[in-house]
Amino acid sequence: MDRFKRYGLYVVPEGALFSKGSTWLGWDSVAGKPVVHSPVDDLPEDIATLTATPRKYGFHGTIKPPFVLAKGTDADGLNDAARAFCATRPPVVIPTLEVRRLGGFVALVPSEPSGALAELASAAVAGLDSFRAPPSDAELARRRKAGLTEAQEALLQRWGYPYVMEAFRFHMTLTGRTPHANAVQRVLAQHFAPELSAPFAINSLALMAEGDAGVFHLLHRHPLSG
Template identity: 50%
Template sequence: MTIAGEFQRYAIYYAPPAQAAWGGFVTRWLGWDMDTGAEVPQPEVAGLPLSLASITATPRKYGAHATIKPPFRLAEGMTRADLETACATFCARNAPLQLEGLTLVRLGRFLALRPVGDTAALDALAARVVEALDRFRAPAPEAELARRRAAGLSPAQQENLARWGYPHVMGQFRFHITLSGKLPKPALGAVEAALTGHLVPLLPAPFEIGDLALVGEDAAGRFHLLHRYALSG
């Protein structure tokens, strides 16, 4: 799918295949479909301690995804067409990946999907994406950098923020597909149990990454899938 127009920021994501049952569930769970650029009705899930809309309010605008290169504004002199060409070239030179599977995890008080087993090849691919496309990234505004520093970063994350504009890249990268916002501690177990019943049986094993997605953020802060590029190297 290709969408015309300019966006305020771009990013490189892993986006679940539209035809995959697990990806379809995550899209409906979050309530935003990046492929169609539209809200979708969220499912009725029994046993949730909070409304699904409130559970997913924070990650909804991003859609079902794992961040590979975080959102960035285009550098001066760069165009979306330039970025698209670079994405196509990069993906044509890099091979698809196969991992053991996906599993539901807690990341603090967030719920997410993480790969099972060795992620070294995936981590290396993400690092190559960040570096290869960094010439398209305009420097982050100072207010954004200050906000990230205020969150409390490790020395390695501080270094990443200064060099790459984002703390959780390179050695600090952890592939994850976010399923919730930060949940109250009493609610965490019930939401995890609901996902264990509805999503976990659908999760793939093995888990294959066959393409990367260029996405764009619209003026309302919602992300749209602009194009999938097959990893064919």
């Protein structure tokens, strides 16, 4: 497992929602292969263009953002720590998900904030932090291009990512930035509606890894069994 460039802990849905999200993006992170885009009518932009940015990550929601392994650690140790962490945490149920515009992109998000999910993410970020190498100067510069607040800059320096802890907002990204975000949101709300009629149960977390081609693969899924 050490051949990968970066690792992260994600929510990776299962069943019909995962299938719909993967065929929308064009990448199945569980099978580790491209999939044909599902046909979606009335899009204002080409589907391959809309999904180019999130495709490499697969259909997921980030819990611990991707990181390079710290010196003295290895992927097997990270996997063992992730398994042990998940064994202490209970599942989280999101009553409803919805398709929403977030700035210039579109994502699936909880209809209402979930304190349990935010607490799970914060605990994972802190609990696995010993496996994270400090970000490079290039990575820090890239993050700062977004125009971080003082609080986000502090999070970046402490945790290697500016949108964790109190800045965490769970989302499953569906598009890159697009000037047609409002129109795409309306189309995708209809497209995903059949899969959003029931509560969304998060019963496991997935250890994911970025390969040489820049796409993420699911390595292990660990049940939340605490």
